[in-house]
Amino acid sequence: MRHKTTAISYFFFSQALADGLRITFSILAPVLFFRHIGMFEMGLAISLGAICVNITDIPGPMIHKRNGLLVASALIFLASMISGLFHIHVVLTALIIGAFTFFLTLFAVYGIRAASVGSAALLVLILSMSHETQSFREVLLRSTLVGAGALWYSAISLLLSTMRPYRMAQRALGECIRETAKFLSMKAEFYNPKTGLENNYRNLLSQQVIVNEKQNELRELLFKTRQIVKDSSGTGRSLMLTFVETVDLYEQILASYYNYDAIREKYGHSGILKKISWLIRRMSFELNDIGFAIQSNLAYKKDPRLSKKIEELRTFAANVKLGNPEDQLVLQKITDNMDTIYHSIHELSNYFDTGIPEKPGRPIEHKPFVNHQDYSPEVFIDNFTFQSSAFRHSLRVSIACLAGFIVAHLLNYGNHSYWILITLVFIMKPAFGLTKKRNIERLAGTAAGGIIGIIVLYFFRDPQVEFAFLLFLMVGTYTFMRINYIAMVIFTTPYVLIMFKLLGSGYMSVIEERIIDTGIGCSIALLAGYLLFPKWEAEELEDHIRHVLNANLSYLENFRLMVSGRSPGLVNYKLARKEVFISSANLSAAFQRMLSEPRKKRRNSDKVYEFVVLNHVLSSNIAGLSADTLSENTAACSVEELKILEKIRQELQACLDEKIILKEAGEPLPRETTACANNPGLKQQLEFILRLSTDIYKARKEIRVAD
Numbered sequence: 001m002r003h004k005t006t007a008i009s010y011f012f013f014s015q016a017l018a019d020g021l022r023i024t025f026s027i028l029a030p031v032l033f034f035r036h037i038g039m040f041e042m043g044l045a046i047s048l049g050a051i052c053v054n055i056t057d058i059p060g061p062m063i064h065k066r067n068g069l070l071v072a073s074a075l076i077f078l079a080s081m082i083s084g085l086f087h088i089h090v091v092l093t094a095l096i097i098g099a100f101t102f103f104l105t106l107f108a109v110y111g112i113r114a115a116s117v118g119s120a121a122l123l124v125l126i127l128s129m130s131h132e133t134q135s136f137r138e139v140l141l142r143s144t145l146v147g148a149g150a151l152w153y154s155a156i157s158l159l160l161s162t163m164r165p166y167r168m169a170q171r172a173l174g175e176c177i178r179e180t181a182k183f184l185s186m187k188a189e190f191y192n193p194k195t196g197l198e199n200n201y202r203n204l205l206s207q208q209v210i211v212n213e214k215q216n217e218l219r220e221l222l223f224k225t226r227q228i229v230k231d232s233s234g235t236g237r238s239l240m241l242t243f244v245e246t247v248d249l250y251e252q253i254l255a256s257y258y259n260y261d262a263i264r265e266k267y268g269h270s271g272i273l274k275k276i277s278w279l280i281r282r283m284s285f286e287l288n289d290i291g292f293a294i295q296s297n298l299a300y301k302k303d304p305r306l307s308k309k310i311e312e313l314r315t316f317a318a319n320v321k322l323g324n325p326e327d328q329l330v331l332q333k334i335t336d337n338m339d340t341i342y343h344s345i346h347e348l349s350n351y352f353d354t355g356i357p358e359k360p361g362r363p364i365e366h367k368p369f370v371n372h373q374d375y376s377p378e379v380f381i382d383n384f385t386f387q388s389s390a391f392r393h394s395l396r397v398s399i400a401c402l403a404g405f406i407v408a409h410l411l412n413y414g415n416h417s418y419w420i421l422i423t424l425v426f427i428m429k430p431a432f433g434l435t436k437k438r439n440i441e442r443l444a445g446t447a448a449g450g451i452i453g454i455i456v457l458y459f460f461r462d463p464q465v466e467f468a469f470l471l472f473l474m475v476g477t478y479t480f481m482r483i484n485y486i487a488m489v490i491f492t493t494p495y496v497l498i499m500f501k502l503l504g505s506g507y508m509s510v511i512e513e514r515i516i517d518t519g520i521g522c523s524i525a526l527l528a529g530y531l532l533f534p535k536w537e538a539e540e541l542e543d544h545i546r547h548v549l550n551a552n553l554s555y556l557e558n559f560r561l562m563v564s565g566r567s568p569g570l571v572n573y574k575l576a577r578k579e580v581f582i583s584s585a586n587l588s589a590a591f592q593r594m595l596s597e598p599r600k601k602r603r604n605s606d607k608v609y610e611f612v613v614l615n616h617v618l619s620s621n622i623a624g625l626s627a628d629t630l631s632e633n634t635a636a637c638s639v640e641e642l643k644i645l646e647k648i649r650q651e652l653q654a655c656l657d658e659k660i661i662l663k664e665a666g667e668p669l670p671r672e673t674t675a676c677a678n679n680p681g682l683k684q685q686l687e688f689i690l691r692l693s694t695d696i697y698k699a700r701k702e703i704r705v706a707d
Contacts, residue, residue, distance in 0.1 A: 009292055009296070010174070010175075010178060010291075010292055010295065013171070013174075013292070013295050013296035013297075014171060014175070014295070015059065015168060015171040015172065015175070016479050016480065016482065016483050017475075017479050018167075018171070019057070019478060019479065019481075019482070020474075020475045020476070020477075020478040020479030020480075020481075021475060021479075022156065022157065022160065023050075023054045023057075023153075023474075023478035023481075024471065024474045024475050024478055025156075026050045026054070026152065026153045026156050026157075027047045027050045027051055027054075027153075027474070028047070028471075028474070030043045030046035030047050030050070030149060030152065031043040031044060031046075031047050034046070042145055045142050045145035045146050045149065046145050046146070046148055046149035046152060047149055048124065048127065048146050048149060049073075049076055049124070049145070049146040049147060049148060049149025049150035049151075049152070049153070050149045050150065050152060050153035051123075051149075052072075052076050052120045052121075052123045052124045052127075052146075052150065053069060053072050053073055053076060053120055053149075053150035053153050053154060054153055054157075054478070055072075055116050055119050055120045055123065056068045056069060056072040056113065056116040056117050056119075056120050057069060057153075057154075057157050058112065058113060058116060058482065059168055059172060059217060059221060060113065060217075060220055060221055060224070061220070061221060061224035061225045062158075062161055062162075062165070062225060063224075064113060064224065065157070065158070065161065066154075066158055068113045068114075068116070068117055069150075069153075069154035069157065069158065070154065071117055072116075072117045072120045072121070072150065073147055073150035073151050073154055074147075075117060075120070075121040076120060076121055076124045076146060076147055076150045077143050077144070077146065077147030077150070078121075079100070079121040079122070079124045079125040079128070080124050080125075080128045080139075080142065080143035080146045080147070081139060081140065081143040082096065082100075082125070083096070083124070083125045083126075083128035083129050084128050084134060084138075084139035084142060084143060085136065085139055087128075087129045090409060093129065093405070094402060094405055094406070096125075097125075097126075097398075097401050097402060097405050097421070098398050098399075098401065098402045099398075100121075100122065100125055101122060101394075101397050101398045101401045101425065102394045102395060102397070102398035103118075103394075104118035104119070104121050104122050104125075105118060105122075105393065105394040105397045105398070105425075106118075106380065106383065106390060106391065106394040108390050108393070108394075108430075109379055109380060109383045109388075109390045110373060110375055110379065110380075111373045114373075114375075119425065119426070122425050123422065123425070124146060126418050126421045126422055126425070127418060127422075128142075128143075128146075129418060165225075166235045166236065166239065167297075168221065169218075169221055169222060169225065169239050170239065170294055170295060170297060171295050172214070172217060172218045172221055173218060173239055173242060173243060173246070173291075173294050173295070174291045174292060174293075174294040174295020174296070175214055175291070175295065176211075176214040176215060176217075176218050176243070176246060176291075177246055177287060177288075177290060177291030177294065177348070178288055178291040178292070178295075179207070179210050179211045179214050180211055180246060180249065180250050180253070180287065180291075181284045181285075181287035181288040181291060182207055182210075182284070183204070183207045183208065183211050183250070183253060184253050184280065184283060184284040184287060184341070185280070185281055185284035186200065186203055186204045186207055187204070187253060187280055188276075188277045188278075188280035188281040188284065189203075189277070190260045191260070191263070191273045191274075191276045191277040191280070192273070192274070192277045193264050193268050193273060197260055197261065201613055201616075204616075205588040205591075205592075205612060205613075205616065206588070206592065208584065208585050208588055208616075209585045209588050209589045209592075211250060211585075212581050212582060212584075212585035213585070215246075215247060215250075215581065216582070218243055219243070222239060222240055222243055238351050239351075241350070241351075242294070242348055242350070242351040245344065245347050245348050245350075246348065247574075247577075248344065249287075249341065249344040249345065249347075249348070250581075251577060251623050251627060252337075252340055252341055252344055252623075252627055253341060254619065254620050254623050255337070255620055255621075255623040255624035255626075255627050263330070266330075267320070267331070270320045270321075272313075272316060272317055272320055272331065275313055275316060276313065276334060276338070279309055279310065279313055279338065280338065282303075282306065282309070283306065283338070283341060283342055283345060286302075286303055286306060286345055287345050287348070289301075289303075290345070290348050290349060290351075293352070294351060299352070300349060300352050302346075302349060306342060307342070310335070310338060310339055310342055313335055313338070314335045314339075317331040317332065317334075317335050318331075337624075340627075386533070389430055389535050390430070392430075392532075392533045392535065393428075393429075393430040393535070395532070395533070396428065396528050396529070396532045396533065396534075397424065397425065397428050397528075399528065399532060400424050400428060400524050400525060400528035400532070401421050401424050401425065403524050403528070404420040404421050404423075404424050404520065404521060404524050405420075405421060407420065407520055407524070408420050408421075408517075408520075413513070413516070417517060419513070419514060419517035419518065419521070420517045420520050420521040420524075421521070422521075423442060423517065423518055423520075423521025423522060423525070424521050424524060424525050426438075427439055427442050427521070427522065427525050428525050428528065428529065429529075430535055431535055431537060431593050432529045432530060432534050432535065432536065432597055432601075433537060433592075433593035433594065433595075433596035433597050434593060435525055435526065435529040436526065436529070436596055436597070437596060438485060438525075439522045439525055439526050441485050441486035441489060442485075442489055442518060442521075442522055443518065443519070443522055444486060444489075445485075445486045445487075445488070445489025445490045445492075445493065446489055446493050446514065446515060446518045447515070448490050448493075449489060449490045449491065449492060449493025449494050450493050450494070450497070450511045450514065450515060452490070452493070452494045453493055453494030453496075453497035453498065453507065453511060454497075454507070454508075454511060456469050456494060456498065457497060457498065457501055457507050463502065466498050466501065466502060467502065469494070469498055470495060470498045470499060470502065473491050473492075473494050473495035473498065474491075474495055476488075476491035476495075477491040477492045477495050493511075493514065496510070496514065497510055497511055497514075530598075536594075536597060536601045537590050537591075537593045537594035537597060538594055538597075538601060538602055538603040540590060541587075541590055541591070541594070541603070541608060541703075544583070544586055544587040544590045545587065545611065545700070545703070546656060547583040547586065547587070548580075548583040548584055548586075548587045548615050549615075549652055549655050549656050549700075550579075550583075550656070551576070551579040551580045551582075551583040551584070552580060552615065552618055552619060552622065552652060553649065553652050553653065553656075554576040554579060554580075555576045555577060555579075555580045555619065555622050555623075555626070556622055556645070556648060556649060556652070557576075557649070558572060558573045558576045558626065559622055559625055559626045559629065559645075560642075560645050560649075562626065562629045563629060563641070563642075563645075564642060573626070577623070577626075580619050580622075580623075584615065584616060584619055587612055587615070588612055588616075591608055591609065591612050594608070603703075604702070604703055607699055607702045607703050608703060610699050611696065611699040611700060611703060614692065614695055614696045614699060615696060617692060618689065618692055618693065618696060621685070621688065621689050621692065622689070624685075625685060625686075625689075640683065641683050641686055644683070644686040644687060644690055645686060647690055648686070648689055648690050648693045651690070651693035651694055651696070651697050652693055652696070652697075654697055655696060655697050655700040
């Protein structure tokens with residue numbers, strides 16, 4: 001019950017809902033105003049510009065937001081002009097569709113924002129083709145109004161962002177903390193004997209992808225916003241420090257890996273696992289509360305009972321009767337780790353303190369963590385090759401849209417055949433698995449939304465009530481636009497039906513046409529994704545595997561420098577950690593996409609899954625050792641331990657280069673071994689990682705053989 005209540009509270013203070021309300025106002029205001037003064041068609045044209053340009057208004061630094069909106073506004077005007085002037089002939093229209101879908105889709109080589117700019121221009125290009133042939137003057141007037149609508153929306157968005165410069169960052173930080181809290185809550189399930197470990201791992205790896213996405217979005221927003229970076233004493237610094245603490249906390253949560261099969265077997269009878277699971281879940285609630293307070297800009301009230309509960313757990317663990325003294329050390333390690341996580345969560349509450357002082361030894365170095373997008377023409381030109389997945393995707397979308405246009409022209413059964421092209425443009429993705437997922441969501445959402453629309457229009461015939469439903473559905477559409485595609489489609493379909501009903505069209509013919517167009521568009525998209533030079537994830541896995549191995553090698557090297565008395569530097573360490581987080585999340589995401597592809601296109605799924613899990617365990621163990629070393633400020637390592645570290649490095653290096661001949665590679669990993677816990681000594685922990693790296697090498701070798 002608490003989880004549902006918190007989720008609802010998060011939603012009402014989310015950036016998504018704020019965007020939904022702003023977009024709805026920006027679209028409706030011109031229509032209502034110009035209708036009031038008797039110029040309804042002008043209002044519709046202005047609203048069309050606002051509808052198209054809002055696609056580009058994704059979260060990010062102010063300068064990127066401004067540039068994206070202005071470039072999109074200019075392209076929207078040009079696309080409207082070209083579409084209005086040159087759709088007089090079928091062949092010419094087909095050529096325009098083919099060329100523009102290719103070039104505008106290829107904008108994706110410049111990043112997500114540029115891709116959204118291309119989508120906005122494509123949308124207005126397609127929608128403008130539905131109008132009857134007009135004179136040059138009429139086309140110019142309408143295109144000017146559409147462009148003015150784009151500028152109108154841009155002005156509102158930029159004005160609100162300027163008035164509340166920190167609000168977007170606060171919401172993004174709150175969402176990042178919330179997803180981290182979910183990750184922590186999933187850790188609790190590993191101590192619940194009733195849950196399946198494999199299913200837990202799958203959920204954890206999926207959540208790892210989401211956490212990584214939120215961290216990257218927030219890193220981009222914070223580190224590229226000049227006002228936040230330069231604010232050394234106020235809200236900006238609070239946001240920066242809290243984000244740094246959140247990433248450190250995530251590393252600490254990630255580091256808490258144990259052999260859960262062995263733990264359940266050894267301690268299941270004692271009752272302590274239920275207590276551990278409950279307390280971890282309770283800490284995740286506390287973390288959730290902090291995220292909600294930051295996101296909603298409200299006060300945070302600390303739960304004073306948590307500290308006491310941890311002490312009670314420590315006492316209980318000390319009194320558990322175990323035959324092997326080493327098993328007691330495992331419980332001590334677990335409780336110590338939970339105590340560290342609790343204090344890290346408590347550190348986040350410093351956000352609510354005023355006048356945060358500069359932390360000694362913790363300068364905020366942000367420049368090395370910022371990725372800069374190259375917008376030079378060479379980037380675009382260099383992708384004109386079949387070796388580029390962006391080129392193949394753009395060509396695929398172009399051919400699919402041409403096919404959709406031809407089908408719509410041949411059938412000629414309605415006035416809204418452009419829905420086929422819109423379906424194609426917005427559900428086709430570079431990866432077949434993503435296209436398939438969008439396909440299913442589009443069909444299911446359209447069917448469900450159509451039923452809702454028919455029910456509303458059948459039972460509520462009062463125009464004022466219909467308009468109230470229209471408002472609600474518009475807010476829902478633009479709220480879920482970037483966070484939940486199927487929810488957006490469910491809201492969009494009745495929204496479109498009611499809109500056409502209010503404009504005087506028969507809603508039954510509209511819903512019939514929309515369902516047919518959606519079915520045609522989805523069918524073409526699925527066929528194109530499968531037949532036209534597709535990108536199968538199995539072909540891309542090799543790159544992801546190499547990236548994650550290189551990242552873990554760099555992470556391990558930073559730890560080796562720590563324990564050999566040479567500091568790698570905090571910035572270098574955190575950069576290595578960042579690469580591990582990103583590469584691991586990318587590998588997990590690629591594996592998940594592969595599972596959604598046809599079976600015959602997958603390669604050795606079981607071994608790839610084993611490799612993904614083993615690398616997650618490896619990262620967790622390196623993180624645990626590094627965190628312990630940093631917190632204890634120690635740099636002691638014997639010659640023997642350094643030799644083990646070198647063997648680990650050799651094993652991982654051999655995964656990258658099969659020509660390396662392994663020496664003393666270590667024994668296979670025994671299932672009853674518990675990571676970093678059977679013995680508190682560094683040597684035992686390193687020996688575990690060595691056995692783990694051997695298993696990684698074997699899994700990697702089997703994947704190579706299968707390929």
